Amino acid sequence: MSLHLDHVTVRYGATTVLDEVSLTVPDGEIVGLVGESGSGKSTLAKAVVGLAPVHSGSIVLDGQPLRHRGRRRPIQMVFQDPFSSLDPRMTIGESIAEAIPERLSRADRRAEIARLLELVHLDAGRADQLPRQLSGGQRQRVALARALAGRPRLVIADEVTSALDVSVQGAVLNLIREMQRELGLSMLFISHNLAVVRYVASQVAVLEGGRIVEHGATTDVLERPQHDYTRQLLAAVPGGHPIPNKEIRA
Template identity: 65%
Template sequence: MSELSFENVSVRFGTGRRALTAVDGVDLTVPSGSVVGLVGESGSGKSSLARAAVGLHPVSGGRILVDGAPLGRDGRVGGRRPLQMVFQDPYSSLDPRMTIGASIAETLPRDAVRGSAARRDEVARLLGLVDVGAERAHMYPGQLSGGQRQRVALARALAGRPDVVIADEITSALDVSIQGTVLNLVRDLQRRLRLSMLFITHDLAVVRYVSDHIAVMYLGRIVEFGPAEQVLRDPRHPYTRELLAAARPGGSAAGPTGASALPAVVADAEPADPHHPPTGCRFHPRCPVGPLVHADRTVCRERDPAAAGHPHRTACHFVTVPPAPPHDPVCHGLAEPPAAATATG
């Protein structure tokens, strides 16, 4: 178990007027042995943050640490990679020309597993961990189902003996009928191996099922962070409430007073241009509690709110804590994963 920390991390692409700061001064901690679910709409910077952690994107500012030791530009500490990542598309993350056994063996630390027999045994053990028969080690990715490929991708990540695992939308490319089995596997492995994990998704039902803490990201910044139950039952940031409303049946967003729909001026607002984010609070151009609705709240346009409060932090000048709906399917009734747990794949 290890702690993963992002300290004022920024990731920037391009130069000049069309430059894009995908991640802007993010502070985030994945506690040792815990799962932090990172949620946000497409383009919020979730995957850019993950790729920076494993050395696939350069960090333009700040630093990333594992147990206090800063990661190098290639994602290494002391010659090893303490982080391993499982990608969204299990087919593209595995070499189609290599057997799955060879793909897993390639990741094994050479100084920890010596000899071909020992490496074959370790591959078989890892395949068993993810409920894939050892006899499939000689098969190629194209011969497996999507769920089986994602299990192999998990085994490959675990083969690197990581301190932290980053899972980036690992169920979104799978058929809905087998998403539940993969989520059950992830939760079981995390608890059995006491893994620290950053779990990235846009699906709030999924993040509720696997996460101890939830971080909500918008336009490159963390706008809310706290224990999963608190964030889902008592969302404080307007953007978090918008995400929760969209996940409910019917997808109707609730306004700040619990109305069934957002004001028309908010519903019609366009998302901000990520190349030119707004000043002050980045959510203010589409916020139901900001100057779009309340003209006197000019502070939202002028000053960037800091996330305050512990352990439930929210970056909003006008933090509100609405009561949770009594039968919210996102917050309640998730003793089982969102997809059928009995499906196979």
């Protein structure tokens, strides 16, 4: 399902955080959004899910205005810190079950939880565990399973690997690519890490000071940047640029 932002502006008082941002996430594709801290990336994500006030412009999903009310929401968000996004008092199964929109029998609900855990490569037995009993990478997989439980038409992933050890980042990225291929997910993937964005995204938009300064096919933007800000981001990548496009190992 395609998402389209048309000249979206977000203001807090006299401060403009997003300034007439236009961006499209095509059906079945992953679009990367990159920029430094404070560039407005998370504000854009919050505007899409209804957590930030849109001063002007429009946000539509498949040509229809987004509705944020109701139990079943067409867009789900996965946050940076998987521990804070899960209730520490609820088991993994309870957290996932809370996001399942339909009223199912206990047996059907447990079967759906098991299916979702297996989808993110976790054993169904994890359903009875608490978040503190899981590693950071496992908790992020649970957060993905919880987002998918709502059967969204689009997922927003906001810095989902930045809080993880480097040793487990690759496994989560491989999982995201696998889910996109198998489920045909549309995703807005937000990150400050250009190597990560290149690995998962077919398109990338560069956000500076609340404005998109460059947008195009990921390979074109990262190998032949046209804007000075994009060049600065690339220059800050360890090892310089261009960023190698190679398989990230789990």
